[in-house]
Amino acid sequence: MYAGIIAIIVIAAAGYWLMQPAQEPEPAPVPSEPIVYRSTWAWPTRIDPAVGSDGSSTAAHPNLYNSLVRITPEGVVGPELAESWTTSNEGMTYTFTLRQGVMSHAGNEITAEDVVFSMDRLLGMGEGLAYLFLPYIDEVTAVDTYTVQFDLLKSFGPILTVMPNFFVLDKDVVMENIAEGEYGDLGDYGKEWLMTHDAGTGPYKVKEFLLEEKLVMEKYEDYWGETLDVEGFKFVENAPDIMEMIGTTEPITVRTMMSRMELERTDSWQPIENLEEMVQTEGVEMIGEVGTSLLNLMMHTNKAPTDDVHFRRAMVYAFDYETVVTDIFPHTTLVKGVVNEVLPGYTPDLEPFRRDLDKAMEELEQSVYYDQLDEIEIEIHWCAEVPAEERISLLFMDNMADLGISVKIVKEPWLSMIETMADPELSPNVVVVYNSVHFPEAGGDLMRYHSESAPTWEQNEWLLDETLDQMIEDALGTVDQAERFEKYGEIQEYIYDVCPTIYVLQTTTLRCVQDYVDYPYVEYGEQVSGFVYKVPLGFRTYYGLYTGVNQP
Amino acid sequence: MNIKKYVAYRLISSFFVLFGLSLLIFSLSRLVPGDPARLALGPMAPQWAVDKLRAQLHLDEPVYIQYIYWVTNVFRGDLGQSLVTRRGVFNDIFEFFPATFELVIFSVILSTSLAIILGVTSGKYANSLWDNIVRVTSYVGIAIPSFVWAIMSVFIFGYLLRWFPTLGRLSSGVVMPTKVTGLLLVDSLIAGRLGVFRDAFYHMILPGTSLVISRLAQEARITRASVVENLHKDYIMAARSFGIPERTITLKYLLKPSLIPTVAIMGMDIAGSMGGSFIVETIFNWPGLGRYGMSAMLSNDINAIVGVVMLIGVFFAFMNILVDLITAYLDPRIMMKLRGG
Numbered sequence: 001m002y003a004g005i006i007a008i009i010v011i012a013a014a015g016y017w018l019m020q021p022a023q024e025p026e027p028a029p030v031p032s033e034p035i036v037y038r039s040t041w042a043w044p045t046r047i048d049p050a051v052g053s054d055g056s057s058t059a060a061h062p063n064l065y066n067s068l069v070r071i072t073p074e075g076v077v078g079p080e081l082a083e084s085w086t087t088s089n090e091g092m093t094y095t096f097t098l099r100q101g102v103m104s105h106a107g108n109e110i111t112a113e114d115v116v117f118s119m120d121r122l123l124g125m126g127e128g129l130a131y132l133f134l135p136y137i138d139e140v141t142a143v144d145t146y147t148v149q150f151d152l153l154k155s156f157g158p159i160l161t162v163m164p165n166f167f168v169l170d171k172d173v174v175m176e177n178i179a180e181g182e183y184g185d186l187g188d189y190g191k192e193w194l195m196t197h198d199a200g201t202g203p204y205k206v207k208e209f210l211l212e213e214k215l216v217m218e219k220y221e222d223y224w225g226e227t228l229d230v231e232g233f234k235f236v237e238n239a240p241d242i243m244e245m246i247g248t249t250e251p252i253t254v255r256t257m258m259s260r261m262e263l264e265r266t267d268s269w270q271p272i273e274n275l276e277e278m279v280q281t282e283g284v285e286m287i288g289e290v291g292t293s294l295l296n297l298m299m300h301t302n303k304a305p306t307d308d309v310h311f312r313r314a315m316v317y318a319f320d321y322e323t324v325v326t327d328i329f330p331h332t333t334l335v336k337g338v339v340n341e342v343l344p345g346y347t348p349d350l351e352p353f354r355r356d357l358d359k360a361m362e363e364l365e366q367s368v369y370y371d372q373l374d375e376i377e378i379e380i381h382w383c384a385e386v387p388a389e390e391r392i393s394l395l396f397m398d399n400m401a402d403l404g405i406s407v408k409i410v411k412e413p414w415l416s417m418i419e420t421m422a423d424p425e426l427s428p429n430v431v432v433v434y435n436s437v438h439f440p441e442a443g444g445d446l447m448r449y450h451s452e453s454a455p456t457w458e459q460n461e462w463l464l465d466e467t468l469d470q471m472i473e474d475a476l477g478t479v480d481q482a483e484r485f486e487k488y489g490e491i492q493e494y495i496y497d498v499c500p501t502i503y504v505l506q507t508t509t510l511r512c513v514q515d516y517v518d519y520p521y522v523e524y525g526e527q528v529s530g531f532v533y534k535v536p537l538g539f540r541t542y543y544g545l546y547t548g549v550n551q552p
Numbered sequence: 553m554n555i556k557k558y559v560a561y562r563l564i565s566s567f568f569v570l571f572g573l574s575l576l577i578f579s580l581s582r583l584v585p586g587d588p589a590r591l592a593l594g595p596m597a598p599q600w601a602v603d604k605l606r607a608q609l610h611l612d613e614p615v616y617i618q619y620i621y622w623v624t625n626v627f628r629g630d631l632g633q634s635l636v637t638r639r640g641v642f643n644d645i646f647e648f649f650p651a652t653f654e655l656v657i658f659s660v661i662l663s664t665s666l667a668i669i670l671g672v673t674s675g676k677y678a679n680s681l682w683d684n685i686v687r688v689t690s691y692v693g694i695a696i697p698s699f700v701w702a703i704m705s706v707f708i709f710g711y712l713l714r715w716f717p718t719l720g721r722l723s724s725g726v727v728m729p730t731k732v733t734g735l736l737l738v739d740s741l742i743a744g745r746l747g748v749f750r751d752a753f754y755h756m757i758l759p760g761t762s763l764v765i766s767r768l769a770q771e772a773r774i775t776r777a778s779v780v781e782n783l784h785k786d787y788i789m790a791a792r793s794f795g796i797p798e799r800t801i802t803l804k805y806l807l808k809p810s811l812i813p814t815v816a817i818m819g820m821d822i823a824g825s826m827g828g829s830f831i832v833e834t835i836f837n838w839p840g841l842g843r844y845g846m847s848a849m850l851s852n853d854i855n856a857i858v859g860v861v862m863l864i865g866v867f868f869a870f871m872n873i874l875v876d877l878i879t880a881y882l883d884p885r886i887m888m889k890l891r892g893g
Contacts, residue, residue: 036724044636044847051638053594126601127593134598182608192639208728211637212648212847213720213839244724248837252703256711256718415586415852418595438596456595 037240037517039265040254043247045215046128047206048194049167050121053128055268056245058165063217063243065167065200066224068096068115069160071440072232075344077160080233081110081168081201091155091479098146102224104170105198105205112142117171119150121189129165132438155477157484162439173199203235204243217243258284264517268509272330278512288331289509292340293436294445295329297380297396297502298460299429305376306429310367312499315378315430316353317360318399319502328391331510335503338446338492342506345442345488350496353503357402364403377406380430381420384413389432392504396430422455424462431460434507442488443476449495461500468494555880558890559873566869573865574858578622581854582615588852592635608633609854622858631862632855636847641859644844649863650734651721652833652840656825657735658760663768664818670768671775671814672807678780686772693769699831702762706835709758716758719837723751759836763829767821771814778810812882819875820868827864 041059046052049061062070068082082096102110119140122130136156141149152159174190177197181188190199196209201224204217219241225233248254249269257263259281266278268289279286299306299315306312325332335341336352364370380396382389390411397407410428412420420426435458437444450472453459471494475487495501589605590597603612609632610618625632631641674686710718717723721736729736729743736752782788783806791801826841833842841860848856880886 034725038724044851046638048638126598126604130601131594131596131598182604195638210720210728210839211644212843213837242725246719246837248719248834250835250837252706252711253718253835253837256706259711260714262719262724413585415584415591418591419585419587453595458595 034241035238036242036244037265038244038246038257038263040246040248040257040263040267042249042267042269043212045245045247046195047198047209047215048191049128049169050118050125050130050189051128051191051195056247057128060215060217060245061167062164062202063204064198064202064206065169066102066202067164067167068098070164071161077163078232080164081115085160087479091157092152094150094152094159095143096148096150098148099224099228099230100146101228102201103222103227104173104201105220106170106173108170108172110168110170110201111145112148113145114171115148115168116140116142117174118169119166121169121174121186122166124183124186125189125191132162132165155479157476157478157481158439158441158443161441165439168201169194170199170201203233203239207242212247214247215245217245219243254278258512258514261514264514266512268511270510270512272510275510275512283515284512285515286510286512289511290333290342291507291509292343292440292445293434293507294335294340295332295392295432295434295504295507297392297504298431298433299500299502300424300427300460300462301498301500302424302462302464303427303429305367305369305372306378308367308369309499310363311369314360314364314367314403315400315405316499316502317356317363318403319353319504320355320395320399321353321504322355323395324392325505328388328395329505332505332508335506338495338501338503339442340437340445340506343437343440343442343445345485347442347489347492349489350492355399360403373404377408378430379408379410379428380432381410381412381417381428382432383417384411386434392432396502418457421457421460424454427460427462430502432504433457433460441484442492443472443484446488446491446495447472447476449491449500463498463500465498468498555877555890559877562873562876566873569869570862570865574623574862575619577858577861578619579615581857582611582618584852584854586852587611588635588854591852631859634848634856635853636851636856641855644856645841645859645863647734648839648841648844651736651838652826652829652842654735654737655756655760655763655829655833655838655840656822658756659763659767659825660818660822662760663764663771663821666764667768667771667775667814667818668807668811670772672779672802672810674772675776675779675783675810676802676806678776678783683776686776690769690773693765694773696766698763698766698828699835701765702759702832702835705758705762717755718758721752721755721838722748723755726751759829759832759838762832762835763825767825771817771821774817775810775814778813779806782806782810808882812879815878815882816875819871819878823864823868823871826867827861 041056042054043056045056045060046054047057047060047064049065052058052061066081068080069077069085070080072078081099081102083099085094085096087094096115098110098112098115104110119133119137122128123134123137126134136152136154136159138151138153141151143149156162174194177193178187178190179192181191183189196206196211198206203220203223203225205220206215207218208216219235219239223233223235224230226235246263249267251270251274254263254266254270255274255278258266258278261283266275275286278284297319299312301307301312306315321334325334334352336348337346337350339346341348369376378400380393382393390409393409397409400407417431420428421431435445435448438447447453448458449461449463449468451464451466451469454462454464468491471487471491475484475491478484478487587602587606589602589609589611593602593605606612610621613621622632629642631645633639634641634644637644670686674683677683706718709715722728726748729739729745729748732739732742737749740746740748740752788801788805791805827845829840829842830846831842832838833840834846837843841863844856845860847853848860880890
């Protein structure tokens with residue numbers, strides 16, 4: 001009896017002790033009250049800049065590493081590790097002069113040899129964003145300690161716009177950490193080690209990387225921007241000391257963390273209902289970032305009946321775009337052409353496609369399939385992992401019914417969809433897909449219409465049009481920006497006439513944030529409407545520019 | 553057949569079961585649509601890089617050749633490379649297993665102790681108010697899956713009441729103890745860091761209880777049924793007629809035989825928790841095997857999928873043998889048979 005009572009008391013006391021939050025003073029590796037900035041992201045994050053290419057990876061890269069050049073908040077190419085650069089040989093050679101005295105996190109000075117090594121590594125591995133450089137870079141050579149020369153295989157106009165995606169690694173650090181691997185003397189090129197560590201020069205360095213949980217970065221106090229006193233590369237006051245990228249997008253978890261002020265910014269994958277719930281919490285607000293992606297309905301131009309341009313135009317005019325941006329995806333915007341209007345090189349000369357049933361019927365009557373509508377069934381595939389796409393498909397079915405076209409909706413897992421879209425025979429008439437741009441110019445979107453993209457999920461249109469291929473190659477090879485943009489305009493007009501795609505919407509990325517943190521969007525961005533800010537193109541997630549205070 | 557021979561026999565038969573499992577999961581992972589190499593490198597990766605990775609993974613060979621490569625490497629302790637983490641699957645499993653194992657151990661201790669207490673008291677006082685409460689709540693517990701409990705517990709205890717943390721294994725800013733076993737509770741004690749121990753325990757409560765509830769309800773019901781059945785057996789009546797105290801009858805004569813069916817279920821539940829914690833781990837951002845397995849499936853990470861499933865298979869096989877041995881210990885008739893009696 002007494003033993004039982006004593007046991008209960010002991011258990012209750014232990015329980016009480018365990019319930020107390022951990023307040024034991026730990027051996028503190030950071031100041032007692034660091035400014036912590038926490039955000040959630042879709043996982044996994046691959047911090048090796050030669051491997052990662054998704055959203056969370058490319059958010060981490062510019063904080064851990066530096067590029068030769070960057071896109072400034074004003075949207076133009078500016079210096080970063082390279083102080084200056086010159087172009088010669090009709091745009092076939094670029095020579096960069098490096099900043100002297102830039103030290104890596106390991107304390108080694110960054111020289112031309114590191115740049116050569118980093119580009120060789122990127123091209124040799126062929127992963128991540130290497131595809132942006134592989135068709136164009138012939139050779140990179142160190143002219144002297146601080147001069148590096150890039151020789152191109154063929155002219156590539158947007159090379160400087162693409163260059164911020166190339167990050168420089170400290171060669172010595174990588175070579176100290178290579179393991180056995182498939183690259184001969186270079187082992188695994190440091191790939192395994194660099195998945196959880198960095199060899200960079202960026203404003204933050206890896207403090208801890210808990211795979212499948214979070215990446216913790218800490219401010220690098222000897223960042224070259226500070227030590228070399230370079231304007232635009234210094235930490236702003238109250239920049240975070242600790243940056244946590246947390247790998248979850250689970251709505252209830254994210255909402256709980258926001259309400260408890262354990263999170264400063266949510267990921268961009270939260271359902272609108274969850275975002276609207278979160279803004280009910282005091283101190284939480286919603287921000288929108290105008291994205292460069294488009295949601296498209298890609299029409300197979302080599303499969304009946306969508307192989308007929310009049311049939312496609314009829315579908316384009318029958319689709320109800322307004323309903324999408326008002327009811328299905330509120331806070332997104334209508335497309336005003338064939339690429340996102342925020343992209344340099346976008347042409348405003350094309351009349352946007354809008355629902356017009358009269359025009360749709362006119363086009364349909366010109367179609368060779370007009371007399372066979374009873375026998376025709378259009379198949380539309382949507383990605384099973386994105387439930388909202390079903391609503392787009394249902395709207396499409398409803399709209400097409402107005403023309404007497406019957407539609408079959410097919411829900412398909414993404415992995416299966418990729419397989420289907422790789423085969424022109426299996427590819428359906430219409431597919432719902434989000435398309436991102438490869439670099440912030442109209443060409444970064446238009447290049448998906450090249451025949452090389454046809455067997456990928458990027459192009460269900462199967463245009464396989466040699467003239468268009470030629471136009472795209474010519475535009476991308478044009479060094480002069482004005483001339484290049486003019487050629488982009490011609491390509492947009494060409495595609496507009498062929499009408500291979502229903503451009504559903506321009507994306508807006510919605511997130512919730514704590515109001516005690518100031519975001520660079522407000523500082524550099526242009527307020528469009530309400531909470532929507534226009535993010536300067538190419539602006540990357542530099543946590544060093546975030547200003548805030550520790551959570552109250 | 554003695555016990556050693558029995559264990560050897562079970563180990564050999566488990567080997568064949570695992571062989572069958574490996575054939576099945578290996579073939580299925582290769583039949584899933586989508587080229588794993590292309591998926592890993594992205595749609596724009598050059599074909600030579602994709603071909604290189606395909607060759608590295610032996611995807612350019614027939615499936616049976618791929619399987620032979622895989623089996624040969626398994627015997628060398630190499631489960632292949634993960635396409636998501638780009639590390640060896642064996643290293644990944646070694647890293648993620650302790651987090652899940654710790655969670656499972658926590659939930660086993662909780663569910664076993666509570667299930668026995670609830671089952672025995674409910675069975676002993678069958679048809680009483682207490683019994684009715686336990687039975688009704690058990691039904692609710694069984695009917696609701698663990699991930700729903702997880703979401704509800706985050707909402708109630710994390711969002712509304714704010715009693716417990718809902719994310720990860722440690723609070724933000726708390727430094728991990730030096731890794732010895734990978735079990736945070738153990739490692740923090742080894743390091744003498746009681747604050748970390750407390751924080752780790754605190755983080756384990758919601759995910760642990762979410763895993764426990766449906767299992768606990770099932771085990772409590774089975775224990776109750778078994779207690780009710782044994783309560784009216786002759787040897788219990790005989791014990792009572794000899795004037796043996798009721799507490800001794802319950803703990804010594806009633807509990808042991810009543811636990812036999814419960815142990816069988818518990819064994820499977822424990823093994824099931826290893827693989828069944830996928831969604832719970834995702835909700836709590838718990839960096840364990842379940843979350844790793846989930847990432848692997850979503851990314852068609854073929855080697856990781858096979859590695860995780862095989863580990864769960866091994867765990868199941870091991871638990872089966874353990875359950876048989878415990879059952880033999882609890883039931884003298886089985887023990888006698890094993891000893892050739």
